[in-house]
Amino acid sequence: MKLETLKAVNVERAARRPVIVVTDTDNGDQRLVKAADISSDPLRSELAKQLRMGKSGTIEAGGKKLFLNVYAPTARLVIVGAVHISQALAPLARSLDYDVTVVDPRTAFASPERFPDVPLIAEWPDVALPPLNIDHYTAFVALTHDPKIDDPALLHAFARDCFYIGALGSRKTHAKRGERLKAQGANDSDIARIHAPIGLAIGAVSPSEIAVAIMAEITAQLRLPKQEKEQAA
């Protein structure tokens, strides 16, 4: 790999922009295609397909064997609520290679003592969330149980293309939340995007177990084909 190709890959990844490296594995010829340039590339349909699946793979094109290496941005987890579950969830998500950010305007909760080594933003969602540029490679969870904090956070998540949205609360709590959010302009398809009660049903009781259930559900959402995802939910 040319040094400038490697550097360009690292720059794109740092900016959370997907990039694909196309290698002719017979002779080592290589080129880099940025996400923004895919639509004008001769291999656009193959490139777009691999990027959509988030998978690298070898294809045949024009009599050549080409390896398409897809570098999708690192998955990110935004946690609203610096609560007990989040103290278990943040390190678990980091061990699964997520970039984690915790948001909670309550400084007694969002303290570095409770969250060592985790980026913390002690601001209300309307201030904290827009600069995070929540994108398709982001999972978003609302865990405060406080509508003043969770509701505006969820409304922000609806406006973004995040791959997972989850919110803590029983079915009853969630039904009331749905009514409140609709009164604030959300529609049924927005509400349907929320995974609630949050997490796979594994009988989780402790904060750490609930964190496992949440990360299992997020993993399923990220990795499973659509049909199997519905069965897991």
Place this chain on the structure above:
Amino acid sequence: MLNRDEDILKAAEDWQAAGHGVALATVVETWGSAPRPAGSSLVINDDGTFLGSVSGGCVEGAVVTEALDVIASGKPKMLEFGVADETAWNVGLSCGGTIRVFVEKVGQS
């Protein structure tokens, strides 16, 4: 902290900048039950230091050895690993899969 793909590629850039010879090994094809998907990578420098993985640890030793050759020659190589032959103690995958690993030097023209 675990080494993520982006940390691995950053290490490749940093090693190169520090004057090391560096190779990048990438899983390009898999058949059957392979331990790591296509796109998984291992970077190796001329000390034999490596980061990342292309299998569950079964073939990394062999890939590092080949990578040192690639760093010396500058010529890319395609390696293929299949099921381990236990009687011969060959390097291989115990999981029953087959993988192809492309090894290239970083900084080749």
